[in-house]
Structures are given as structure tokens and as C-alpha cells.
Amino acid sequence: MKRYLKDFELSFEFVKYSIYDCLNGSTSGRQRWTRYDTASFFADYVEKILNKKASSRHKLINKIRKIAREDRSQLFFLVDYIANEMYLEIKERRIKLVPIRYSDRYDSLSKKTRRIGISSMKQQCYDYIAVNAMKKMFNAKIGHYQCASLKNKGQLFGKNAIETWVRTNPKKCAWIFKADIKKFYPSLSHPVIKKLLNRDIKNNDMLYLAFTLVDTYEEGLCIGSYLCQYIANYTLSYAYHYVSEMLYVERRGKRYNLIHHVLFYMDDIIMLGSNKKHVKKAAIELEKYLNDFLGLKLKPDHQLFPLDSRPIDMMGYKVYSYKTVVRRRIFNRANKVFIKVKDTRNEMTLEDAYKIVSYYGYFKHTFNKKYAKKVKLSKSLKKAKEVISNESINRIQRETA
Numbered sequence: 001m002k003r004y005l006k007d008f009e010l011s012f013e014f015v016k017y018s019i020y021d022c023l024n025g026s027t028s029g030r031q032r033w034t035r036y037d038t039a040s041f042f043a044d045y046v047e048k049i050l051n052k053k054a055s056s057r058h059k060l061i062n063k064i065r066k067i068a069r070e071d072r073s074q075l076f077f078l079v080d081y082i083a084n085e086m087y088l089e090i091k092e093r094r095i096k097l098v099p100i101r102y103s104d105r106y107d108s109l110s111k112k113t114r115r116i117g118i119s120s121m122k123q124q125c126y127d128y129i130a131v132n133a134m135k136k137m138f139n140a141k142i143g144h145y146q147c148a149s150l151k152n153k154g155q156l157f158g159k160n161a162i163e164t165w166v167r168t169n170p171k172k173c174a175w176i177f178k179a180d181i182k183k184f185y186p187s188l189s190h191p192v193i194k195k196l197l198n199r200d201i202k203n204n205d206m207l208y209l210a211f212t213l214v215d216t217y218e219e220g221l222c223i224g225s226y227l228c229q230y231i232a233n234y235t236l237s238y239a240y241h242y243v244s245e246m247l248y249v250e251r252r253g254k255r256y257n258l259i260h261h262v263l264f265y266m267d268d269i270i271m272l273g274s275n276k277k278h279v280k281k282a283a284i285e286l287e288k289y290l291n292d293f294l295g296l297k298l299k300p301d302h303q304l305f306p307l308d309s310r311p312i313d314m315m316g317y318k319v320y321s322y323k324t325v326v327r328r329r330i331f332n333r334a335n336k337v338f339i340k341v342k343d344t345r346n347e348m349t350l351e352d353a354y355k356i357v358s359y360y361g362y363f364k365h366t367f368n369k370k371y372a373k374k375v376k377l378s379k380s381l382k383k384a385k386e387v388i389s390n391e392s393i394n395r396i397q398r399e400t401a
Contacts, residue, residue: 004137005203010090015129016083022128022226023079032121033072039064041121042075045082086125090205095212097123100222115186117222126213127227133206134230141200142233143240147315148266149229155315156365158265162312162319165261165272170307170321172260173272175279178312179302181290184267185228186220188235189295193221196235232266235294240264242289243271247282258282265315269298272307280304316362326362334359338375341383350391353384 023032032038039061046060047053054060067074089095101118119127131138142150147158166173181187197210213227221228240262247258259273259282269286273279283304290296311318311325318325326334337355341348360381363372372378 001199003200003202004140005133005201005206008133008203008206010087010133010205012084012087014133015087015090016080018129018132019079019083019086019125021132022125032124033068033075034065035121036061036065037121039068042078042082045078045085049081082125086122086129090129090209093208095126095209097126097212097216100216100218102218114223115218116224117217119216119222119225123213123216124226126209127225130206130209130213130227131230133203134201134210137200138230138234141237142230143237143244143264145261145263146233146237146240147263148233150233155265155317155361158263158315159317159319159324159365161261161263162270162314163324166307166312166319166321169260172274173307174274175272175276175304175306176312177259177269177271177279177283177302177304178314179269179283179287179298181267181269182297182299184220184296185223185232187296188220188232190214190217190220192295193231193235196238233264236264236267238293239269239286239290243282243286247285249278258285268314270312270314276304276306317366324366326366330359330362334362335375338377338380341380342376348380348383348387350387353387353391356380356384357388 023038025031042064043054043057043060046064064075098120100120100123102115103118104113105116106113145158145161147153147155193214194211198207201207201210210227214231216222217225217228221232243259243262244257248255249258250256258275258278259271261272263270271279271282271286273282283302287298290298307321311320313327316327316330318327325331334355337352337359340346341352341356360377363377
């Protein structure tokens with residue numbers, strides 16, 4: 001059994017690099033330097049260096065934000081100090097973090113209420129330290145067709161993979177099993193996560209950091225955490241490899257896999273095979289493995305159906321053997337916005353602009369020229385980008401005034 005991070009040595013420079021990595025970007029592509037929570041995080045250490053509380057913390061935070069906008073290099077000395085403090089906290093096993101704040105948010109697309117965790121800036125930095133250190137292990141463990149929350153492996157990657165499978169060799173995709181894991185994030189227990197990390201990692205510093213961060217989560221994993229998106233894919237990689245490598249039958253000394261293709265879109269699972277009996281058997285074995293090894297359950301509404309009977313509804317798309325369309329609910333919502341902004345008498349709001357840019361991603365690789373021309377999609381997209389750009393400029397001007 002291969003174990004990772006045996007030769008990894010945590011250093012001050014590595015911690016500093018990870019903090020800059022956290023500050024310079026996020027999953028949304030926006031930098032964190034000028035955010036209020038970042039300035040508040042810096043203010044904590046300014047007070048620690050001065051060994052006294054600021055007379056007006058609000059003024060101190062605003063001053064730090066102004067420096068971050070105008071010349072952030074003036075804050076680099078502070079990052080050095082923070083990196084050294086966090087490095088020592090890991091080495092001396094004395095990490096202390098404020099509790100994560102949780103809020104319930106309704107997702108209009110999936111029609112689900114999700115419990116989102118909002119962690120402190122300090123914990124976000126620790127997330128990056130942990131992920132950067134364990135990245136080699138994550139890359140080795142996470143399967144090729146595990147999508148969602150991973151760079152270059154989003155909805156488009158998954159859609160393209162399924163299209164390729166069903167259109168280049170439909171005989172191997174004659175039967176399809178589709179299922180979701182029931183309440184995946186809150187159901188994945190901390191003991192299971194720690195057991196797997198302890199199995200694969202041989203580095204006391206990183207195990208201490210990872211276990212400390214996991215213990216801060218209310219239950220299971222925390223939606224919104226940078227570390228959790230990797231841990232989620234990492235834990236499910238065991239199920240992915242079990243299905244793709246361990247489920248087979250032997251005939252005349254030869255090994256035949258029960259399924260030909262498998263794809264995980266986080267907790268959404270799809271398996272494709274040529275034999276109904278084999279796909280059904282693989283589904284039963286997968287459910288048993290999830291239950292016994294990871295303590296997870298599939299939703300009871302899982303489906304087993306032939307390829308030509310219905311489209312594969314996954315990741316916001318409906319993939320047929322001959323075409324791909326946007327899921328009806330998403331199409332209807334997007335179409336309302338496109339029709340609204342097509343009328344020049346209606347002023348495009350910032351909310352409309354964000355919706356157009358967001359929905360365009362679904363249509364870019366599926367819509368036909370007639371529909372795009374009908375709703376003037378190219379013109380609307382250009383206008384939406386202008387509205388968002390102008391709002392960003394105005395926001396910066398308001399902050400610097």
C-alpha cells in the first residue's frame with residue numbers, strides 16, 4: 001500500500017506560499033486582498049504585533065483595505081508574520097479557530113436548501129496549506145472521470161465524456177444506471193474521513209492539520225470549504241476505483257468488467273454497460289460498498305434504463321445518443337431572462353447581467369443558431385459583460401472615495 005507525504009517537510013516558505021495562494025485567488029476567480037474579512041484577519045495580527053487593541057477597529061480595517069487596493073506590497077511584511085505564526089501553530093499543535101458560521105440557502109436551480117459554511121479567513125488559509133500539501137495524493141487518488149469542484153473537470157468535461165461514450169460506441173452503453181448519494185456532505189462521518197487520511201498519509205504535521213480542520217465541521221463535510229471539495233472527491237474515489245477496477249466476471253481465464261464506463265459528478269453517479277444483468281449487479285455491489293465501507297446510502301429513486309429509452313439527465317444537460325440539450329427547468333429560466341433583455345425598452349440590471357453570463361455557459365455548447373439569433377444572445381452577452389464591468393469600476397471608485 002502506497003502512502004503519501006513521507007518526504008514532505010512543512011516549512012515557513014511553504015506556509016507563506018499557501019497564504020498568498022489563498023489571498024490571490026478563489027474558486028470564483030476573485031482576489032481576497034480587499035475583502036472585509038481579510039482586512040479583519042490582518043487587523044488581528046496588527047493588534048498582536050502592537051500588543052494592544054486598536055482604538056477604532058473599524059478604522060483600522062478600512063485603512064488596511066485601502067492599502068490593499070492601492071499598494072498591497074505594504075502588507076507583505078504582515079503576511080510573513082502571519083505565515084510564521086501559523087507555521088508554529090501547526091508544529092506546536094496549538095491551532096485555534098473560531099467556529100464556522102452556517103446559513104441555509106435555497107438553490108433555485110436544484111430546488112434544494114443547502115447548509116453553507118462560512119469559515120474565518122485564517123481557516124481558509126489553513127485549507128490552502130492542507131490542499132497544497134496533499135495535492136499530489138489527491139491527484140493520484142481521484143479518478144479521471146470524477147468531476148465537480150476540480151480544475152478543468154466541471155459540467156462541460158462530464159458532458160463531453162458522456163457524449164463521446166454514447167455516440168462512438170453505443171453498444172457498450174446499452175444500459176445505464178444513474179443514482180445520487182443521499183445527503184452526501186452531511187452523511188460522510190469524521191471517523192471515516194480520518195481513517196482514510198490516516199491510511200494514505202504518512203506525515204504527522206499534515207494529519208494533525210487535516211484532522212483539526214475536519215473537527216471544526218458541524219457534521220460531515222462543510223459546503224463552501226476549499227478543503228472539503230477535495231476530501232469529498234477523495235473519499236468517493238474509493239467507490240470510483242472499486243466500480244471501475246474491482247467489479248468483473250471471469251470467463252475462460254479472461255476478465256470482463258461488469259461496466260464499461262463510470263462517471264461521478266460529485267455525489268451523482270452514472271454507470272454504463274452493454275449487459276443489463278452486469279450493470280444491475282454492479283449497482284448492487286456499489287450500493288453495498290458505499291454502505292459498508294463509507295457509511296453512505298444511495299437515494300431510493302435510482303434508475304436502470306436502456307440508452308434509447310430516455311436521455312441521460314445529468315449536470316444540467318440532457319444527453320441523447322444524437323443530440324444534447326439544456327435541462328428544461330434551466331432552459332425555461334434562462335429563456336425568460338433572454339427574452340426580457342432582448343427588448344431594448346427594458347434596462348438590463350446587474351442581476352440580469354449575472355444571470356445571462358451564468359446561463360450562457362449551458363447554452364454555449366448546445367444551442368442552435370436559430371435560437372441564438374431569435375433571442376439576440378450574442379448582443380445580450382456583450383451588454384451583460386459591459387454592465388458587470390461598469391459595476392466593478394463603480395464599486396472600486398466608491399470604496400476609494
